Amino acid sequence: MAPNRLARSVSIVSTVVLVMVLAASAISCGQAKQSSDKIGVAVTILPQAEFVESIGGDRINVTVMVPPGADPHTTELTPSKMTEVAEAKMYAKVGSGIEFELSYMDKIEAVNKNMLVVDCSKGIELVTSVDPNEPGMDPHIWVSPLNAKIMVQNICDSLVQVDPANKDYYEQNRDAYLQKLDALDQEIRSSLANIKNRAFIVLHPAWGYFAKDYDLEQIPIEISGKEPSAQDITRIIDEAKQRNIKIIFASPQFNPQMAEVIANEIGGKVVLIDDLARDYIENLHKVLDEMVQAME
Numbered sequence: 001m002a003p004n005r006l007a008r009s010v011s012i013v014s015t016v017v018l019v020m021v022l023a024a025s026a027i028s029c030g031q032a033k034q035s036s037d038k039i040g041v042a043v044t045i046l047p048q049a050e051f052v053e054s055i056g057g058d059r060i061n062v063t064v065m066v067p068p069g070a071d072p073h074t075t076e077l078t079p080s081k082m083t084e085v086a087e088a089k090m091y092a093k094v095g096s097g098i099e100f101e102l103s104y105m106d107k108i109e110a111v112n113k114n115m116l117v118v119d120c121s122k123g124i125e126l127v128t129s130v131d132p133n134e135p136g137m138d139p140h141i142w143v144s145p146l147n148a149k150i151m152v153q154n155i156c157d158s159l160v161q162v163d164p165a166n167k168d169y170y171e172q173n174r175d176a177y178l179q180k181l182d183a184l185d186q187e188i189r190s191s192l193a194n195i196k197n198r199a200f201i202v203l204h205p206a207w208g209y210f211a212k213d214y215d216l217e218q219i220p221i222e223i224s225g226k227e228p229s230a231q232d233i234t235r236i237i238d239e240a241k242q243r244n245i246k247i248i249f250a251s252p253q254f255n256p257q258m259a260e261v262i263a264n265e266i267g268g269k270v271v272l273i274d275d276l277a278r279d280y281i282e283n284l285h286k287v288l289d290e291m292v293q294a295m296e
Contacts, residue, residue, distance in 0.1 A: 039163055040088035044100055045072060046278035047142045048092055054177040055156050055170050063088060066100055071253040077104040086112050089162050092155050095121035096139040118158035120151040127208060143275050144209035145185045149178055184281055188214055188288055195295045199243050201236065203250040203259045206275040227258050240266045247294035249273050
C-alpha cells in the first residue's frame with residue numbers, strides 16, 4: 001500500500017475511534033447528569049425503600065441505611081452510608097424508636113443539616129413493646145398495612161415539600177400504591193376470617209401491629225432480647241401443645257436455634273418470615289400464606 005494511502009487509512013480509523021470515544025463520553029456525562037438530577041432519599045430499613053420508590057418513581061435515588069440481612073438492633077453506621085446521606089435531600093426515618101435511629105439519628109442529621117427529615121410514624125398509634133430490650137413502644141410499625149398507608153402519606157407529603165414541581169406525579173403514584181395496600185389489607189382480612197386458632201409463636205416479637213390489626217395473638221420466644229430460660233421454654237412448649245401450634249416463626253436476621261429446639265419438642269417445624277424484606281407487598285402475601293397454613 002502506498003504511504004499516502006496508508007496514512008489516510010490510519011487517519012480515518014483514528015477519526016472513527018475519536019468519534020466513538022466522544023460519543024461514549026457524552027453518553028456517560030448524560031447518564032451522570034440524569035442521575036444527579038434525581039432526588040436523594042435515605043431511609044432506615046428496606047420496607048421503606050419500596051414506599052419511597054413507589055411514590056418517587058424515576059425521580060429519586062434511595063439509600064437504605066440497614067442493608068439486607070442486617071439487624072436494626074445492632075447495625076452500625078458506616079462511613080460509606082454517611083457519605084451517601086450527606087448528598088441526600090430527604091431522610092425518611094421510621095420514627096417509632098427503632099434502635100438504629102436511637103443510636104445514630106443525631107449523627108445523620110448533623111452531617112447534612114439541610115436535609116429534610118420526615119417522621120414516618122407521625123399519625124400512627126404506637127403500642128407498648130412486649131420486648132423489654134426495646135423499652136417503651138413497639139418500633140415495628142411497618143408490619144401493618146394500615147400503618148404502612150400512613151407512612152406512605154407522610155413520605156409523599158415530604159417529597160412534595162422537597163420537590164413541589166412534581167406534586168401531581170408523586171400524589172398519583174401515592175394513590176396507586178395506597179390502592180395496592182388496601183387490596184392487601186382486604187386479602188389479609190378475608191384469608192384470616194375463618195381461622196379459629198388465632199395464636200402464633202414467633203422468635204422475635206416483630207409482628208405485634210400485624211397481630212393487633214387482624215385480631216391475632218403473638219407469643220414471643222425472646223425475653224428481653226435474650227435467649228429464654230429453661231422455665232420460659234417449658235412454658236412455651238406447654239402452651240404450644242395446649243393450643244395445637246406446630247409452626248414456630250423466626251426471622252432471617254436472628255439465630256433460629258432456640259426456635260428449632262421448641263419446634264422439635266412439639267413435633268413441629270421452624271418457618272422463616274421476614275419483617276424487613278424490601279418487596280413489602282409481595283412479602284406480606286408470603287407471610288399471610290405461611291400464617292394461614294400454620295393456624296389452620
